[in-house]
Amino acid sequence: MDLSLSHEQTLLVQTVRDFIAAELAPLEAEVEDTGALAPEHAARIFDRSRGLGLYAMNIPEAFGGGGLSALDTMLVEEQFGRTSDILVRRAFGNVYEVLLACEGEQIDRWLTPTVRGERVCSIAITEPGAGSDAASIRTKAVEDGEGGWRLTGTKHFISDGLVSDFFVVSAVTDPDKGAKGISLFLVDKGAPGFTIGRDQPMMGLRGTSHVELSFDDVPLAPVTMLGARGMGFRMALGVLGRVRLAQVGARSIGKATKVLDLMLDYARERRQFGQPIGEFQLVAQMLADSALEINAARLALWQTALEIDAGRDPRSRISLVKVQAAETLGRVADRAVQVFGGMGFCKDLPIERYYRDARIYRIFDGTSEIHRTVMGRALMKGEPGLYDPFA
Numbered sequence: 001m002d003l004s005l006s007h008e009q010t011l012l013v014q015t016v017r018d019f020i021a022a023e024l025a026p027l028e029a030e031v032e033d034t035g036a037l038a039p040e041h042a043a044r045i046f047d048r049s050r051g052l053g054l055y056a057m058n059i060p061e062a063f064g065g066g067g068l069s070a071l072d073t074m075l076v077e078e079q080f081g082r083t084s085d086i087l088v089r090r091a092f093g094n095v096y097e098v099l100l101a102c103e104g105e106q107i108d109r110w111l112t113p114t115v116r117g118e119r120v121c122s123i124a125i126t127e128p129g130a131g132s133d134a135a136s137i138r139t140k141a142v143e144d145g146e147g148g149w150r151l152t153g154t155k156h157f158i159s160d161g162l163v164s165d166f167f168v169v170s171a172v173t174d175p176d177k178g179a180k181g182i183s184l185f186l187v188d189k190g191a192p193g194f195t196i197g198r199d200q201p202m203m204g205l206r207g208t209s210h211v212e213l214s215f216d217d218v219p220l221a222p223v224t225m226l227g228a229r230g231m232g233f234r235m236a237l238g239v240l241g242r243v244r245l246a247q248v249g250a251r252s253i254g255k256a257t258k259v260l261d262l263m264l265d266y267a268r269e270r271r272q273f274g275q276p277i278g279e280f281q282l283v284a285q286m287l288a289d290s291a292l293e294i295n296a297a298r299l300a301l302w303q304t305a306l307e308i309d310a311g312r313d314p315r316s317r318i319s320l321v322k323v324q325a326a327e328t329l330g331r332v333a334d335r336a337v338q339v340f341g342g343m344g345f346c347k348d349l350p351i352e353r354y355y356r357d358a359r360i361y362r363i364f365d366g367t368s369e370i371h372r373t374v375m376g377r378a379l380m381k382g383e384p385g386l387y388d389p390f391a
Contacts, residue, residue, distance in 0.1 A: 003302065009075060016054065016079040023048055024087040031084050031207040032353055042090040046117055049091040056095040056115045058246075063107075064115040065095065070308035074301055077246040081254025085357075086207035089160055094121050098168055098184070098239035101227040109223075110166060110186050122164040123243075124155040124187075124213055125236055139215065141171040141185060149173075149225070151185065151193075151218040157364075161196055161211030165189055168239075169215070170232050182232040186224045193218040204356035241315060244322045244365045245304060252325035252361050253298050256332040259354050260290045263336045266343075277339070286335040293328040300324055316378035316386055319371035326361035327368060333358040 005013070023045050031037055049055045058073045059065025068076065080088045095114050099121065102111040113119040130136040139153025151171055158167070166188045174181030187194060197212030227235050267278030267287060277283050300321050307314040333355045337344035344351040362368045375386060384391035 003299075005075070009072060012072060013075050013079060015052065016076050017082070019049065019052060019054060019091075020079060020083050024083045024091060027087055028084050028350070031086055032350075035206050037086050037090060037207050045087065045091040050117060054092055055117055056093045058097065059095050059100070059115050063100070063111060069305075071302060071305040073246060074250045074305045077250035078254035078257070078298070078301075080247075081251030081256075082258040084207060085205050089208065093117060094160055094164070096121060096123060096168065096239050097242055098123070098226070098235055101184075101235060105223050106186065106226070119165040120160065120163050122158050122160050122167050123239065124158050124161075124167040124169045125240075126157045127153070127155055137170055137172060137182065139169065139171045140175070141173050141183065141220065143173075144219065147222040149185070149220040149222075151187065151215045151220055153215050155213040157200060157210050158213055159208055159210055161213065162199060162209035167213065168226060169213075170236055173229055173232075177230060179233040180230050182236070183229050184226040184232040184235055185220055186226050187215075187218065187220065191218050191220075202360070204353070204358075204360060206353075237315075240365055241318050245301070245308075245318050248361055248365050249297075249301050249304075249318070249321040249325040252329040252358075253294060253301060255354065255358065256290070256294050256297075256325075256329045259329075259332050259336045259351070260287070260294060262351065263287060263290065263332075263339050266340055283339060286339060290332045290335055293331065297321070297325045297328045316375055316383055319366070319374040319378075320386060322366065323368045323371045323375075329358045329361055 027037065027041055027045075030041075046055070053066060055066075056064070057066030057068045057076055059067070061067035080092065093114075099111045099114060110119070110121070114121050125137070127137050127139060129138060137153075139151070139155065141149040141151045144150050151169065153171065155169070158164075161167075166186055169185045169187045170182055171185060172181055173183040189196065193216040195214040195216070197214055199209045199211050202208075202210055226232075264278070264287060267283055268276050270277045272280075278287060300317075304314050304317045304321050307317065333351075336351050337355050340349065340351050343349050344355075346352065366374075379386060
């Protein structure tokens with residue numbers, strides 16, 4: 001089995017890494033200090049990303065995207081982890097694969113403009129009483145007798161909600177059918193009865209808004225239903241699976257790699273008792289453990305991406321990668337604070353920012369505990385492939 005990257009893949013990764021270093025990294029401190037990305041900066045990095053063909057790389061070429069495979073997408077997403085979340089969103093887009101379910105009028109109204117960067121989309125599934133348990137949502141859509149719907153309910157922690165033009169919203173359409181009674185709707189900002197609430201303050205991810213949404217008898221035309229009635233939960237699981245693999249798994253690995261780079265530089269330069277601190281056994285152990293865990297998480301990520309490219313549904317393995325990568329990032333970030341000592345706790349250096357940002361990866365898109373439960377059930381049902389490829 002050859003795990004080496006092709007020349008094209010290496011070039012793709014280097015192009016993205018160079019773009020991040022040149023265009024995004026210089027803006028990180030400003031985003032951290034102000035808690036926002038200036039509109040002129042957002043417009044500039046979008047234009048330059050589009051010019052290089054880097055925007056919406058995960059979407060098929062037929063719709064104007066980059067047409068990357070799952071593996072290529074994960075290679076790129078890993079590089080995204082090396083910079084701030086809001087910069088990635090503005091430079092490369094929030095173009096979720098669930099929009100590929102658009103048909104007819106929906107393609108021109110929602111999908112194509114999003115791929116071109118003319119519209120911004122957010123996924124609105126999480127509610128105050130429904131986080132990891134996405135099937136327990138209470139937002140409901142009731143038929144209005146004219147083929148349309150009336151939407152009522154609330155959502156929260158909706159990422160990028162302040163700048164989004166429309167939202168993919170999950171709602172119960174058939175209460176007596178459980179998970180099979182959930183559908184998805186495309187809801188435009190400004191719809192009557194639709195209110196975007198406060199930006200909920202977060203410990204990390206500065207610059208990215210996380211808002212509350214309120215739907216008070218919002219009228220929705222028939223064209224707003226995304227996919228078939230009752231298929232919303234399955235579609236949500238599909239989009240969340242790719243999000244978990246890319247925006248949590250791959251980006252966790254990229255962020256951990258960046259943090260280890262900083263740790264190594266500091267361990268070489270910082271001297272105590274007449275020698276670089278990296279030569280002390282316990283510091284060297286932290287560096288080595290970080291490299292071991294990052295490498296293992298990356299291999300698990302690549303294996304899962306290859307399964308997707310082969311047409312298989314590696315749902316349980318996505319849970320494995322999500323937990324492994326997110327917890328690896330947490331441990332690497334914690335070690336970095338220890339290696340940097342007082343300077344790791346000081347805002348003068350970015351280590352404390354990485355430490356704060358890292359904490360959410362074990363929570364959003366399903367907590368580590370939920371994904372361990374998914375894995376445990378899969379093992380009990382006879383999926384030894386999670387640990388034994390020869391089973």
